[in-house]
Amino acid sequence: MSNKISKKRKAIYYIGLVLIIIGIILFISNFFIDIESDFVEGPSSFIRRPLIGMVFITIGNILMSIGAKGTAGSGLILDPEKAREDLKPYSAAKGRMINDTIENIDMAKDMAESKGESQVKEIIKIKCKNCGTLNDEDAIFCKSCGKKI
Structure with missing residues (x-):
């Protein structure tokens, strides 16, 4: 498997992100809409919007996790080998980030030695x-x- 995330997983991730944004808007909209109109429609509408918003946020978080880590990597399917494959792009990226950090440490060490400030005593x-x-x-x-x- 390549170190690239598939377009399907990216689409699932972004759908989850959109659902979270919609959920937050639904949840917060309850505080900005006129309370009197809620009581005219019935008290259940006052509770319905935030509840639907919370459901959207939860589903969005699950979809983002599946999109980012894959089905096995997010824990939806319990298969360690599949999880390893699903997490391979992130493992490779983290390895590159660690290598970048190590290179920066080596560069700092070289700069100290060039100034005559050897850090090893x-x-x-x-x-x-x-x-x-x-x-x-x-x-x-x-x-x-x-x-x-």
């Missing part, structure tokens, strides 16, 4: 013959037992 420790504690290289006495090194 070598630390030398001396082991005490008496107790085995690691001490700084310029230490005369052990910081743990106090014996001369």
Whole structure:
């Protein structure tokens, strides 16, 4: 399978997005429409619009998840191999993003080294013959037992 998302999955994703927008408009419209007209039509219309909006938002979220991750990747179908195939475009994209980050770290390291600011500092420790504690290289006495090194 290629690392491209199919047109069918993209269409499902965007349909879900449109449903979410419609649901939000339906939900919020309840606050801006004249309350008196709602009571003339009946109190059920006051509840109906936000309820339909919430249903649209829920269905839209499900469709967006299926469109983005595929049926197995979103958990609709429990098949690990199919999920791996469905998530392959995102895994490849994340791998490229990680590689971009690593390249930026390497570039920063190169810039520091070119300025003479080496970030790697070598630390030398001396082991005490008496107790085995690691001490700084310029230490005369052990910081743990106090014996001369």
